[in-house]
Amino acid sequence: MLTPAEKSMSPVVLSCDDTTHSKEVAPPVRTKNISATGRHFPYELQELIVKCAVKQNGQSPWLDLPHTGCTVNAGKGYLRMLLRLALVCTDWRVLVLPHLFAVAVLDCDPPTLSIDASYIQLFSAHPKYKDMVRTVVLRTFGYHPRMPKGVSTLYNSIARQSPCPMENLVLVKGGLTDASARRVKGSTLLRSVALVECCLTRKGIWTLLPQLAEGGKLVLDDILFWPLADSRPQVISADPQAITIALRNLSTITSRGDPFMEILRGVLLKGMTILNCPGLSLSRATAREIGCNMEFFAYENDGAYDPPFELEDLPVLQKLHVVLNAAGLEEFYDWLLAGDSSTLLDVVVNIAAFGMDPRDLVAKWSGIADALAPCYFGNLERVRIRFFAGPGSCLRRASAFTQLRGKLHAGSRIVEIDVVAEGGGAFTEKRWAF
Numbered sequence: 001m002l003t004p005a006e007k008s009m010s011p012v013v014l015s016c017d018d019t020t021h022s023k024e025v026a027p028p029v030r031t032k033n034i035s036a037t038g039r040h041f042p043y044e045l046q047e048l049i050v051k052c053a054v055k056q057n058g059q060s061p062w063l064d065l066p067h068t069g070c071t072v073n074a075g076k077g078y079l080r081m082l083l084r085l086a087l088v089c090t091d092w093r094v095l096v097l098p099h100l101f102a103v104a105v106l107d108c109d110p111p112t113l114s115i116d117a118s119y120i121q122l123f124s125a126h127p128k129y130k131d132m133v134r135t136v137v138l139r140t141f142g143y144h145p146r147m148p149k150g151v152s153t154l155y156n157s158i159a160r161q162s163p164c165p166m167e168n169l170v171l172v173k174g175g176l177t178d179a180s181a182r183r184v185k186g187s188t189l190l191r192s193v194a195l196v197e198c199c200l201t202r203k204g205i206w207t208l209l210p211q212l213a214e215g216g217k218l219v220l221d222d223i224l225f226w227p228l229a230d231s232r233p234q235v236i237s238a239d240p241q242a243i244t245i246a247l248r249n250l251s252t253i254t255s256r257g258d259p260f261m262e263i264l265r266g267v268l269l270k271g272m273t274i275l276n277c278p279g280l281s282l283s284r285a286t287a288r289e290i291g292c293n294m295e296f297f298a299y300e301n302d303g304a305y306d307p308p309f310e311l312e313d314l315p316v317l318q319k320l321h322v323v324l325n326a327a328g329l330e331e332f333y334d335w336l337l338a339g340d341s342s343t344l345l346d347v348v349v350n351i352a353a354f355g356m357d358p359r360d361l362v363a364k365w366s367g368i369a370d371a372l373a374p375c376y377f378g379n380l381e382r383v384r385i386r387f388f389a390g391p392g393s394c395l396r397r398a399s400a401f402t403q404l405r406g407k408l409h410a411g412s413r414i415v416e417i418d419v420v421a422e423g424g425g426a427f428t429e430k431r432w433a434f
Helices: 004-009 031-037 043-055 075-084 090-100 110-125 127-132 149-159 178-183 201-210 250-268 282-292 326-337 358-371 398-406 424-430
Strands: 029-030 059-061 102-106 134-141 168-172 190-196 212-221 240-247 268-275 295-299 319-325 348-350 384-386 414-420
Touching: 075 168, 102 149, 110 127, 110 149, 178 201, 190 201, 201 212, 319 326, 326 348, 326 358, 358 398, 398 414
Parallel strands: 102 134, 134 168, 168 190, 190 212, 212 240, 240 268, 268 295, 295 319, 319 348, 348 384, 384 414
Antiparallel strands: 029 059
């Protein structure tokens, strides 16, 4: 039973077990609304909520969750709601706490330090919570000579403890130079580093890259390079580290592509994801240089299919993931026909087929199926295609899919063709659900 103090913190109380929980619950709603209401919960918590709903005959109490967006924008409302959820019972608390403190969001802007004071005190009062931190998000980092003292102390206690639980570092609306990159150096190598809406220098990136573990991931989202005097040639290691990279919203630097691509020459690039980078192009020599070791490539663009690589630039490619709309089908077909790859094992394509005539769509895909024939891609093990159509679409009933599936089958090759008819919003949410 909750204490009066706990009840005052928790106006919305979940009831998972009537024998141990308060009877004070809000009006129930159908489980199908959970996905809309709890969209920004970690997936494990969403599954837990659904399991709770199953126990209650398909219904679940209403969760008054804030619309916080992604974890980068998760504020104290997100933290407060999860705290309320953790108060319900011991079982929930054990499951919730690792998610509750998995992401630590620290603001490095001094005027906002008072806002984060209670957050910093929470970690100070409960040192064991720091062992649960997997991702640290630093806002406005690098624009000031030093981090605020409380933020700096907390970050260092997380990143430089031994053993260090921290796996991911995210910099949001900050600046990355050689000096600032040294200030975030931790005691362990990271699985991923993300720079979101940041200004950076090439030397800052070169200083930060050694923090990535072998096979780690570098995410560059809407970045801009500072034109500082750091143009001295990079000393390339004889044994470069193998990493993957994700590029998002990088049209702002396409006119200065050469300095940007110099970053990649110091690493062994094993995979690349390109999201919404229209016009991002490479010279053929550069494409071949950085693509020769890539085993994974994912590409999405709202318009035409226009990746910076030709298929022949990726001689060891094993996995190809593509998000297309109707405008990109023919370009994708031409791209496949222009080369072959004996190493390709897995092809995944998500396509927005809203408003398309099923016969026209299947006809175009018949050509793509021919392009993926065993004579060109003899080692291909799996082909997965997901069509997104409107709720009233007759695409699901297209008999030609049987013929299409037959064309794609070859020996033991696995072929999966799905039609998702849930409206335009489903494409946005599920297009990367590979």
